Amino acid sequence: MNPSSRTRCVLVCAAFIGLFSIFSFRLIYLQAIKHDEYAGLAAETHVYKQVIHAERGIILDANKEVLAHNVPVETVVADATLLSDVHATVNLLNAELEIPSQELTEKLSSGRRYIVIKRELPAARANALREKLHAGKLRGIYFEHDATRIYPNGSMLCHVIGFTDFDHHGIQGVEASMEEYLHGQDGFRFIEHNRAGQEIVPYRGQERDPRDGYQVHLTVDLGLQSIVEDEIDAAMKEYSPQKATIILMRPQTGEILAIANRPNFDLNLRSEAKPEQMKNRAIIDMMEPGSTFKIVAAASALNERKLRLDSQLFCENGLWNYGGSPLHDHRAFGYLSVRDILIKSSNIGAAKLALSIGDQKFYEYIRRFGFGERTGIELPGEINGVIRPPQTWSKISITRIPMGHEVGVTPLQMTTAMATIANGGKLVTPRIVKSVTASDGKIISAVSPVVLRQVISPETAKQIGEALRGVVSDQGTAAAAAVPGFTIAGKTGTAQKVNPHGGYDHGKYVVSFLGYLPADHPEFVGLVVLDDAHTSKPELNYGGLVAGPIFSHVAEKAARYLDLEPHEEIRKAIPVQRVEKPKPAERVRKVPAERIALTDGSRR
């Protein structure tokens, strides 16, 4: 090779080396130095973070009956940058989803990459639309898996279960209070699309599986709930009260077995419900409890050993002027024992019970029974109630509070107070959640009974229980609350209705009955409250005559449902008692006559 040829050869080689060096440097520049910038740009254009929605946990009753579950639906979304034929797409969506064409055109012409077209489309309709889009070769429309919340029992237990909002966040009831457990954790996946909008599976990036929400088991037994719902509906039909509440609670553990309020609403049609229908009146409604509050005065006096159950108190023959204001009884009573004060429901007697221990001690007992503070049940929006401290009491407050005036309590607080008597003096936190489990049955959290304090001694509780048995007897104010074959302890309440603008509404009453069954070994405590019930005669609007029979119906059916053993000796004793003691038997016969007048034949 001559020198000139060699030079040419070297030049060509150098040119190639230079050229490839430039390519190499450019490659290094793009791949290494500008890597992050271009990778970001590429990701922005092609990589999507696909959210994998976690399924919300279901809610079950104590027997694992489903109260709230999910049904799969699809959300139709569009990527306006990938639409192949806007006009055809609009026409198809208009026909299939019944959305106005103008609205669709505005949305799809926006140029946005994530446009929600329709939510909660049933899976079958979504599949049909998907096929039509595929057949028409229309691109840019996607389907996201979603779920909608369904409540199979409609309005039953509506105030307890609650509901979720648009984004599946609980906003009322257990749905809200147990949100942390029910919600679960969404997963995600980074994916890349090709030009046709299809995922390129090998290019999948980081991925995290979703964790479905946990199952929440309630203490409520739908069998009992159904009984309560039937009875509260019957009461609404019969007495047309403004509001009504029935609660059943297991006194030893604080478990709520059933709870119903009226007015109510259908959880599946919640958008049509009025705010008044959505209130869980058992925990957010404040009422003057009336005579049911006398159990607090009696328990306080007995527990302080100021009096015994058979101690006699003079009840002023029905009218007592105290502090410059008259206090009446519904009948003129002379001397009554503490037991009879409860059985006959003497206001003057109850006032004297409170006076025997004084303002401060009485207030302490009211607070120890749990009034004036939230019970702690796992439901949102519970109120404290109103219990004023003794410093703000008037001179007559000590005589009015024992009969359930000048205090504001919730129905649940009253039920809890009676449960304290029923379970030997222990104040137990009421609870609605039994446990939280994973879908495979693994227990995540189990709620145990919480005993807050020993309010009164077991002996005092027993004494009060004995007195309360007399209330549901031929001598008491609630003979109509009796259940054949069972001993019941209970207390009636009839309070004039408080006017929100001050004072009381004339002729309007909040009637209630609070009791437990069987009296010896209580299986449940029950409360029936009717606000402004309408009776055939105004003088029949008493707790014992209106709420008592409702309690009887509920308790009888509940006892049968729980398979409680009836006290057969009592059933046998009645005819004997009628023969040997004709006078009480006459009174016994009078009770159904009054009830028949009350029911007016409309009750089942």
Add this chain to the structure above:
Amino acid sequence: MNRSRRRNCNTVNAASLARWIVMTVFLALAGLAYVYLTLQLYHLGERRKAVENELALLRTQNDVAAGQIAALTSRTTLQRRLKEGYLKMIPVSESKIVRLTVPARPTDEEAIQPVVNPLAQHESK
């Protein structure tokens, strides 16, 4: 001439040639394998996607069916059907229940006895 041609003729190094051929074949096979495996990867990706879709569809169908079962077996629905007479059920009367435990007898004859509520008793029958 023949001597000269024979002198200028290059010899082929068979071992080297073989090495090159092997390397070329290896590179070619590697390239083909790469292409094949890449295609397989895409193919498997498509299959994976199809299986995932099928699984999602089955899950959806299962959830829809579970929802229908929950709705049909809900207490409200069953009670409605009972009232309609679709379900024939008769409540067990008290007289048909045999109890094995003996009820406790009240010790005190003077103790307050609960009264019978005849209306409720009538309804329980």
